[in-house]
Amino acid sequence: MHTTVKKPEGKLGVLLVGMSGAVSTTFLAGTLAVRKGVGLPIGSLTQMGTIRLGKRADNNFPKIKDFVPLYDLKNLIFGGWDIRDENSYESAKIAEVLKDKDLDLVKDELEQLRPFKAVFDKKYVARLDGTYVKSDTTKAGLMEQVREDIRNFRKDNNLADIITIWCGSTETYLKASEVHDTIESFEEGMKNNHPDISPSMLYAWACLMENVPYFNGAPNLTLDIKAVQQLALKNGIPIAGKDFKTGQTMVKTVIAPMLKTRMLGLDGWFSTNILGNRDGEVLDDPGSFKTKEESKLSVIDSILQPELYPELYGNVYHKVRINYYPPRKDNKEGWDNIDLFGWLGYPMQLKIDFLCRDSILAAPLVLDLVLLGNLSQRVGFSGIQEWLSFYFKSPQHSEGIVPEHDLFIQNIKMKNTLREIMNEEPITHLDDKITLFK
Numbered sequence: 001m002h003t004t005v006k007k008p009e010g011k012l013g014v015l016l017v018g019m020s021g022a023v024s025t026t027f028l029a030g031t032l033a034v035r036k037g038v039g040l041p042i043g044s045l046t047q048m049g050t051i052r053l054g055k056r057a058d059n060n061f062p063k064i065k066d067f068v069p070l071y072d073l074k075n076l077i078f079g080g081w082d083i084r085d086e087n088s089y090e091s092a093k094i095a096e097v098l099k100d101k102d103l104d105l106v107k108d109e110l111e112q113l114r115p116f117k118a119v120f121d122k123k124y125v126a127r128l129d130g131t132y133v134k135s136d137t138t139k140a141g142l143m144e145q146v147r148e149d150i151r152n153f154r155k156d157n158n159l160a161d162i163i164t165i166w167c168g169s170t171e172t173y174l175k176a177s178e179v180h181d182t183i184e185s186f187e188e189g190m191k192n193n194h195p196d197i198s199p200s201m202l203y204a205w206a207c208l209m210e211n212v213p214y215f216n217g218a219p220n221l222t223l224d225i226k227a228v229q230q231l232a233l234k235n236g237i238p239i240a241g242k243d244f245k246t247g248q249t250m251v252k253t254v255i256a257p258m259l260k261t262r263m264l265g266l267d268g269w270f271s272t273n274i275l276g277n278r279d280g281e282v283l284d285d286p287g288s289f290k291t292k293e294e295s296k297l298s299v300i301d302s303i304l305q306p307e308l309y310p311e312l313y314g315n316v317y318h319k320v321r322i323n324y325y326p327p328r329k330d331n332k333e334g335w336d337n338i339d340l341f342g343w344l345g346y347p348m349q350l351k352i353d354f355l356c357r358d359s360i361l362a363a364p365l366v367l368d369l370v371l372l373g374n375l376s377q378r379v380g381f382s383g384i385q386e387w388l389s390f391y392f393k394s395p396q397h398s399e400g401i402v403p404e405h406d407l408f409i410q411n412i413k414m415k416n417t418l419r420e421i422m423n424e425e426p427i428t429h430l431d432d433k434i435t436l437f438k
């Protein structure tokens with residue numbers, strides 16, 4: 001593949017659905033602090049990561065942001081939607097992730113940011129009540145209002161590009177149905193207020209109609225339906241999801257490949273989480289929890305391939321629990337108990353207790369997805385961006401292909417895609433070959 005990348009010129013608009021939430025406000029405050037030179041973008045591969053070029057002996061490791069043409073942080077303009085009418089400084093205070101001393105460094109900038117009214121329906125997020133919401137007689141009308149927001153945002157800020165990231169709440173569990181099958185059936189469904197069309201789908205549709213890539217940080221069905229995927233391909237727009245891979249699943253996608261690489265067996269994996277933020281409250285509803293559970297459960301089977309290794313992984317008991325526990329706020333505890341077995345079947349146990357901070361882990365992923373998602377569009381990629389699987393708990397993939405969950409394989413895949421984009425040789429890690437055969 002020989003690619004030419006359109007250089008970033010002008011400003012990139014970043015639209016966040018759920019702009020007043022914990023992840024969004026932590027991302028906003030952090031990105032503003034980094035560009036002011038008062039914070040470090042820890043956890044962001046695009047800002048801190050390097051990429052090896054050529055042979056190991058060449059010793060050439062530029063920073064990713066110096067290697068691929070990404071928008072500079074100073075050229076990002078922020079906007080978004082939420083169901084609450086607060087500026088981003090007020091929302092960040094309510095989210096209680098960052099300390100006042102950190103928020104105050106970017107108070108003026110945060111106070112300038114205020115969401116557009118949301119498309120919201122309590123039917124899809126039972127634990128929330130929206131007051132700052134759009135109204136219309138049809139879902140088609142609501143979708144058109146979102147398109148208008150996007151057009152105004154583009155015009156008012158004179159933007160060259162826009163990207164949208166869903167950082168909103170997890171919607172109730174929905175299954176793909178006939179209305180999701182084609183562009184025509186979906187358009188008809190919006191006009192008839194079909195119940196299987198959720199607000200997140202209306203945002204995605206509006207974005208794809210306005211030439212805006214849409215990335216899904218929650219486990220919502222949004223981008224998995226055929227109609228949305230067809231529209232993305234028809235209009236030549238990148239999409240990717242779903243569900244940011246932050247705490248427990250990040251750990252899982254490192255430990256499970258370790259067991260498999262060493263051919264160690266697994267009897268059971270019990271994962272439990274306690275968290276006390278608004279996301280935890282939303283996930284306390286059985287409908288929203290089911291959506292999250294499906295996303296978290298998908299990981300182990302596809303890494304361990306029980307069909308190839310029935311003696312090792314043919315009978316794994318995998319359980320995931322999430323409990324709302326207000327005292328912990330955004331500081332989640334993700335606890336894993338792993339029952340494994342080794343030589344001649346002798347049992348062992350591994351326990352992991354990750355005292356993490358949910359939004360601190362998610363914010364750098366939002367930044368990377370903003371920059372790399374926009375890069376995809378400038379390169380001319382469209383449809384599902386499998387090369388960005390690294391960022392997702394339940395990565396989307398082409399039909400007939402199993403998803404790649406292993407964090408390090410995902411990382412290699414992403415870096416090799418960046419090399420391809422810049423017309424550099426992919427790295428196979430075989431450069432010792434020459435010495436071996438001498």
Ligand SMILES: NC(=O)c1ccc[n+]([C@@H]2O[C@H](COP(=O)([O-])OP(=O)(O)OC[C@H]3O[C@@H](n4cnc5c(N)ncnc54)[C@H](O)[C@@H]3O)[C@@H](O)[C@H]2O)c1
Binds near residue numbers: 020125170
């Ligand atoms: N933080 C993590 O580690 C992590 C990891 C993976 C996925 N996620 C997902 O990211 C999402 C955001 O997490 P959070 O902790 O910021 O939650 P949050 O509850 O703090 O924020 C969600 C925001 O979305 C808004 N919202 C809900 N429905 C909306 C709609 N239809 N339109 C516009 N705004 C809407 C809410 O008002 C809220 O401000 C959740 O779905 C969560 O499951 C988070």
